[in-house]
Amino acid sequence: MSLRRHHDMGGLAAGPVEAAEHDYAPWEKRVDAIVRLLSHPSRRHLCVDELRRGIEELGPGVYDELSYYERWISSATNILLEKGVITVDELGRKMAAIEIRWRNDRNAPP
Amino acid sequence: MSGHDHHDHDHHEHGLHDHGDGKGAVHPHPRQPDTEDSPFNDRMVMAEAVGELMIEKGIFSADDLRAMLELIESKSPADGAKMVARAWVDPGFRKRMLDDVLAAATELGIDAGSIPIRAVENTNRVHNVIVCTLCSCYPRLLIGLPPDWYKSRAYRSRAVREPRKVLAEFGTAVPDDIEVRVHDSTADLRYMVIPRRPAGTDGWDEQRLASLVSRDSMIGVAFAKPPAR
Known part of the structure; x- marks a missing residue:
């Protein structure tokens, strides 16, 4: 009788390994860079265990629906909100502004 | 929550x-x-x-x-390959690498970060494979960002249960008399594989040897490439 969480998949049955890979998009590298900067010993706004906890807390539905770096940015953002480093309001306003900026410039997005 | x-x-x-x-x-x-x-x-x-x-x-x-x-x-499998090639030609370095990968990397001017990495060596008795069943831990400072399949449900689930089958899906057939050892990485300890030096490479210099060391061979899902004929 095991109580596995959704991320704990070692040893379970699954389909064939598809040798898929892609070159990481600029926004994905940006997420990686943000996480590394935040977890740097000089900052410590986020540690790798917190990042992983945040990913696991996305829940099985969202976890499977999101791509890898989508999970990372979701988790990192939630942790920054939890800690009060940023607020929901700030983030919402910033995202809205970026969306407008990007929509007005078809060449701008990542 | x-x-x-x-x-x-x-x-x-x-x-x-x-x-x-x-x-x-x-x-x-x-x-x-x-x-x-x-x-x-x-x-x-x-x-x-x-x-x-x-x-x-x-x-x-x-x-x-x-x-x-x-x-x-700037991080790519080239750094890991350089270390493997050095280990193939220099038994002293090989031993130091097996003892402490981070220190050995520093000898070659490579910054492998601060999270411990353990090198596991393939021999005529053991073939090593790395996985991270819980997430995606990977020696990224030595071999770059992990490929998508390393982070896939299929690889994470099955590599620890039926590694020979998974290796076969990569076209890698490990003979039955060689033990397959799977290492499950964590946030606090990562692994890299030192593949076996291919036959027919006697007298090769390090740079040439490093060209045979693929990323996949350092994950353990492939062998080092044989020399082109």
Whole structure:
């Protein structure tokens, strides 16, 4: 009788390994860079265990629906909100502004 | 706060959803049908926004971000391959690498970070494979960012249960008399494989040897490449 969480998949049955890979998009590298900067010993706004906890807390539905770096940015953002480093309001306003900026410039997005 | 797997809430500006507990978790929407054609999605916008907010708040600078992106770009399997090639030609280095990968990397001017990495060596009796069943831990400072399949459900689930079958899917047939050992990485200890030196490479210099050491051979799903005939 095991109580596995959704991320704990070692040893379970699954389909064939598809040798898929892609070159990481600029926004994905940006997420990686943000996480590394935040977890740097000089900052410590986020540690790798917190990042992983945040990913696991996305829940099985969202976890499977999101791509890898989508999970990372979701988790990192939630942790920054939890800690009060940023607020929901700030983030919402910033995202809205970026969306407008990007929509007005078809060449701008990542 | 447990997992939030219900996403049937109403349409919401900017795709943000505050769970109403004051500081709570924000969940962008799954992609909306009317934005499917958009060249970007909520998470890309979020990544841009968080980066800009961190810079505005002085948590890190735009230069810090640029420098980190350059560092990430600079990491590739070439560093790991260089170490493997040195280990093949220099028994003293090989021993030091098996003792302490980070220190051995420093000898070659490679910064492998501070999280311990253990080198596991393939021999005529043992073939090693690495996986991270829980997430995606990987010796990225020595061999770059992990390929998608390393992070896939199929690889993470099956590598520890039926490694020979998984290896066969990569076209790698490990003879029955060689033990297959699977190493499950964690956030605190990562692994890299030292593949076996291919036959027919006597007298080769390190640089030439390093060209045979693929990323996949350092994950353990492949052998080092045989010399081209």
